[in-house]
Amino acid sequence: MSRYRKIFNRLFTSIFLVVLLSINVESLAQDGAALFKANCASCHKVDKVFTGPALQGWKDRVPGDGWIYKWIANPAAQTDPYATTLKAQYKPTVMTAFPQFKKEDVDAIMKYVDDWKPPVTDVPKSGAPDGSGDSLLFGILTLVLALIAFILLQVNSNLRKLSDEKEGVMHPEPVPVYKNKTYLMAGILLLFLVGGFYTINGAVNLGRQKNYQPEQPIFYSHQVHAGTNQISCLYCHGGAQDSKQASIPSVNQCMNCHKSINKYEGPDVLVRDDGSAVDGTAEIQKLYAYAGWNETTKTYNPDNNKDGIPDGARPIEWVKVHNLPDHVYFNHSQHIKVGKQDCQTCHGNIQQMPEVYQFTELSMGWCINCHRETKVDFYNKDDKSGNKFYSIYEKFHNDLKNHKMDSVTVEAIGGTECQKCHY
Ligand code: HEC
Ligand code: HEC
Ligand code: HEC
Ligand code: HEC
Ligand code: HEC
Numbered sequence: 001m002s003r004y005r006k007i008f009n010r011l012f013t014s015i016f017l018v019v020l021l022s023i024n025v026e027s028l029a030q031d032g033a034a035l036f037k038a039n040c041a042s043c044h045k046v047d048k049v050f051t052g053p054a055l056q057g058w059k060d061r062v063p064g065d066g067w068i069y070k071w072i073a074n075p076a077a078q079t080d081p082y083a084t085t086l087k088a089q090y091k092p093t094v095m096t097a098f099p100q101f102k103k104e105d106v107d108a109i110m111k112y113v114d115d116w117k118p119p120v121t122d123v124p125k126s127g128a129p130d131g132s133g134d135s136l137l138f139g140i141l142t143l144v145l146a147l148i149a150f151i152l153l154q155v156n157s158n159l160r161k162l163s164d165e166k167e168g169v170m171h172p173e174p175v176p177v178y179k180n181k182t183y184l185m186a187g188i189l190l191l192f193l194v195g196g197f198y199t200i201n202g203a204v205n206l207g208r209q210k211n212y213q214p215e216q217p218i219f220y221s222h223q224v225h226a227g228t229n230q231i232s233c234l235y236c237h238g239g240a241q242d243s244k245q246a247s248i249p250s251v252n253q254c255m256n257c258h259k260s261i262n263k264y265e266g267p268d269v270l271v272r273d274d275g276s277a278v279d280g281t282a283e284i285q286k287l288y289a290y291a292g293w294n295e296t297t298k299t300y301n302p303d304n305n306k307d308g309i310p311d312g313a314r315p316i317e318w319v320k321v322h323n324l325p326d327h328v329y330f331n332h333s334q335h336i337k338v339g340k341q342d343c344q345t346c347h348g349n350i351q352q353m354p355e356v357y358q359f360t361e362l363s364m365g366w367c368i369n370c371h372r373e374t375k376v377d378f379y380n381k382d383d384k385s386g387n388k389f390y391s392i393y394e395k396f397h398n399d400l401k402n403h404k405m406d407s408v409t410v411e412a413i414g415g416t417e418c419q420k421c422h423y
């Protein structure tokens, strides 16, 4: 007996150890991902040149002998030939030093890089908007369970038949499965349910285009303008503050700067999403063609045809990325000036996008969820802070005072009423 116990104990400990170890490996990998996102992702992509080089395959390029640790701890101090060429290539951008990272941290990050796989391209999914992966899993599970139930039923009926035969009870000839009315009805019902589910979900998703990224007439990079050169969003999209529309800048507004900036020599490497390189200077030439600007004489073309604009000038036909259906009312100033929301909450990190894409789903659920969660800048009668407009909500002021509520959400002021968003 005690021998069995010994074996059992040993087995138990080793299983425990294996489990512990695997949990550890998992958390190490997670740390790598988190560290990468927090520290490196602003400049590096794994598979694409970004501000810094693509990191994939680093092991085959960099010198061995712990170079990677020295590099990450202090890139500026590395003067070996490899580091020197690398720095020359990415001049004038230099990599930040990370002296705080231990060897294990660097190992975890680089392991994350090595293990990284490109995400499955996010084509608009038919199926449920959220957790469609789960619903597939549940679907398969349901099918398997149904199959098992079916088999058990068959076994059960066969057994019953056998025992009945033994006792000499007679039965009419059994109906085959495909003619059995109950099974047929159940099958048809199932088809209706599944078909209906997918039809309705597909219909709801019609016209939704998360990740939509059209090719624009000029490769205009927000990363270059709003990111590296820190031009304020409102310089070009001033409407976002004062009106419903955020507005797209006119050619004239571009020319305020580009009369003098006629070359692109910035640090950001310009590549399209498909990986093809872009010549920034040639793109600026395209802008000149739209503006009717003569680069050699540094003047606008004369207006010989008397239409009030320089000859040859025409507006740039930017392709609209975000587009709500016509039955929805959305107002930027309400969200920017009154609601104090950041552009990035709804549009993503535009300042890091070489080409703009639609970051969110722009679905009704998305609007409503935010209205349920977000607090308005409610007026505080005691210190007179907040949005004075809300001084009229007597009931909420009383409820706040009596601790019946602790904050006022957009929903509470009517942000989920149909007619607020629908014409
Ligand atoms: C401020 C931007 C920036 C950040 C942040 C940054 N890097 Fe870099 N990295 C660069 C640039 C630029 C280079 C190219 C060399 C140079 O000019 O300094 C580079 C080069 C490298 C290289 C050499 C790549 C090769 O192809 O040989 C590695 C490895 C690397 N970085 C890892 C990291 C890791 C890991 C982190 C996060 C802990 C990180 N970098 C954070 C900008 C950055
Ligand atoms: C120098 C001018 C300029 C600046 C600065 C600028 N943008 Fe833009 N933005 C444009 C132009 C031009 C377009 C149209 C071309 C395109 O979609 O890439 C545009 C397009 C957009 C779009 C997509 C519009 C659509 O068609 O749906 C969004 C969203 C946007 N900008 C947000 C921002 C945010 C947020 C910032 C600040 C981080 C910013 N922009 C800074 C010029 C600018
Ligand atoms: C406030 C000044 C300013 C405004 C306004 C401005 N730009 Fe630029 N633009 C720059 C700067 C700075 C650069 C980078 C030059 C460099 O680094 O060599 C640049 C670079 C570019 C480039 C080359 C890089 C790239 O993004 O492909 C293009 C094309 C360009 N601008 C187009 C436009 C267009 C189109 C507009 C109007 C919608 C515009 N710019 C408005 C300052 C401006
Ligand atoms: C609460 C979410 C939200 C915030 C915050 C937000 N936007 Fe938008 N933006 C939208 C929606 C939704 C659309 C599509 C509007 C439409 O189709 O009528 C849009 C459209 C745009 C467009 C296309 C032109 C237009 O007006 O339709 C630009 C440019 C733009 N936004 C820029 C900005 C800038 C710049 C900021 C920050 C100052 C900003 N947005 C903040 C949700 C937002
Ligand atoms: C990031 C959060 C956020 C998202 C996403 C968002 N909103 Fe809002 N919305 C707000 C806030 C905050 C206010 C309250 C502003 C205030 O204090 O009055 C608001 C107010 C409104 C109002 C005025 C409500 C009222 O009672 O006066 C309308 C209409 C509105 N939003 C429409 C939309 C639509 C349409 C969408 C989706 C396309 C949307 N919002 C997405 C945050 C959001």
Ligand code: HEC
Pocket (backbone or CB within 6 Å): 204, 207, 208, 324, 325, 328, 362, 363, 364, 367, 368, 371, 415, 416, 417, 418, 419, 420, 421, 422
């Ligand atoms: C906060 C803003 C907001 C409120 C409040 C709101 N809607 Fe919507 N609704 C939207 C947006 C945005 C869309 C477009 C969604 C899309 O294109 O996927 C939409 C789409 C719809 C559609 C078209 C079907 C679809 O999914 O595209 C119907 C029907 C609808 N809403 C009904 C209602 C009703 C009924 C109410 C009140 C109970 C309501 N909405 C309240 C923002 C709102």
